[in-house]
Ligand code: ATP
């Protein structure tokens with residue numbers, strides 16, 4: 001599975017539709033301070049179902065919508081689409097190209113799409129839970145996270161290992177089934 005394309009429209013500093021195509025290999029994103037590099041990784045996490053406005057450096061979720069600048073009006077919605085090449089079948093029961101979209105309006109209305117079909121947040125989260133690309137996964141190592149792992153308590157560290165090993169999903173299902 002590989003992320004092929006990221007389309008950002010009205011999310012944070014990306015007022016105009018911006019398309020980033022990823023080719024096989026390593027991609028580095030460089031740019032001056034404040035140019036939107038972190039906003040790109042946040043767009044990815046948001047599209048994968050991030051629910052915490054704080055972890056997206058905002059107060060409320062609406063803060064991800066382009067807030068306007070001195071010469072540009074605020075926008076009324078944010079939208080991020082990710083297209084994955086799934087020709088290796090890594091995402092089970094999914095087509096060779098998987099598309100996910102998240103959209104948020106200023107009035108709070110929120111939409112998720114999987115292959116152009118409206119779905120629930122839960123469907124997106126579960127699809128990626130075991131893929132190593134979930135919003136909490138180790139695909140994202142933000143500033144300060146390394147230190148937090150070193151300083152975590154043994155139980156917390158165990159949770160980290162369980163997530164990395166892919167057993168976290170089953171633990172959650174077990175908890176749900178047994179009503180723990
Ligand atoms: P650094 O190199 O300092 O880490 P960066 O390239 O990661 O910088 P970001 O943090 O991604 O930069 O971008 C910050 C910019 O995004 C700021 O100029 C901020 O005003 C802008 N920004 C954040 N949220 C919004 C929003 N909702 N609407 C418009 N602009 C926004």
Ligand code: MG
Pocket residue numbers: 037038039
């Ligand atoms: Mg940054």
